[in-house]
Amino acid sequence: MTKLKISPFAPSEIPSLLPIAGFKMATAETGIKYKNRTDLWVVYGCPGTQIAGVFTKNLCPGYPVVWSKKALTVKNEGPSLLVVNSGVANVFGGQRGKDAIVEIAESCERVFDVKSKSVIFASTGVIGEALDASKIISHLPDINENLFDDGWLNGAEAIMTTDTYPKVSTASAVINGIPVKINGIAKGSGMIAPDMATMLSFIATDANLSDSVLQNLLNSNVQDTFNSITVDSDTSTSDTLLLMASCTAQHNKVNDPYDPSLDSFIKALRFVLKDLALQVVKDGEGISKFIKIKIKGALSNSSAKVIGLSIANSPLVKTAIAGEDANWGRVVMAVGKSGESAERDKLSISIGPYTIAE
Structure with a gap:
């Protein structure tokens, strides 16, 4: 695989991600698509x-x-297993692609002593090629022998495709006086559009949370993070975002998503989700500009989001930004075509600190 030029918006340093009790992991070089790298x-x-x-x-x-x-x-009351590969997305690969999932899951049951039907998969890469199950299955015994608790960065590197840098984030919080950790990794740089952007992302915590609380927190915090980014307006076939809790933290299980004890945790979770989402945008294929769009005075938040995405996904707005041409008429056009209510003669447009039309 040709080494790509690192995005100009890549972070200056990669944070260290500490182990999270209850999770172990490992990577392997299977040769599914790439050579001489983990996948x-x-x-x-x-x-x-x-x-x-x-x-x-x-x-x-x-x-x-x-x-x-x-x-x-x-x-599933037993252990859980997540299997992620890069190189082949296993989309539109015919019966062989479908069978590959079953074969790998059954092998995981034998090797890791987990329920085959509870194994979770995520794949990213080329569409139209079936996943070669044998290349993954042959590495499972070695992976089982080499599981360790400090492989988050290794995982971020293994799931990269056209990414130019590994995307990781971490935060800490307190629940009922007990410290908890959150680690997250992501990949994505092409087919970037809302719901969710072309990406895979995996967030893990030791917090002791019920499954319903976990799903509620994920649903409510993904909307203005991963669901509010775009590069090329193309929605991928493989987007997957998981929030995993080992429940090993020594506080009472939280069963109510509105429990005040979660305030610190929610803040930390939002930080990780937003940090990773922005890293995905900043690694967009061929990116030279990074912008944030702020809409004020819309009828509702949902209306503001539709208008913002209409602006962000407009090819004419993008070419103006890329060419450093403040052609604000294109923004007016994008607002009007959004389908949302907008009073033309009351529009005001600013770029950075400069008001350019009002």
């Missing part, structure tokens, strides 16, 4: 681990997405 990441969650997820809204989803949605509904 497989497996995460083992201790018994009692809870997992919440949100997935692509693309109507041609990958086989891993279809499988994983069902896997999250399987009642």
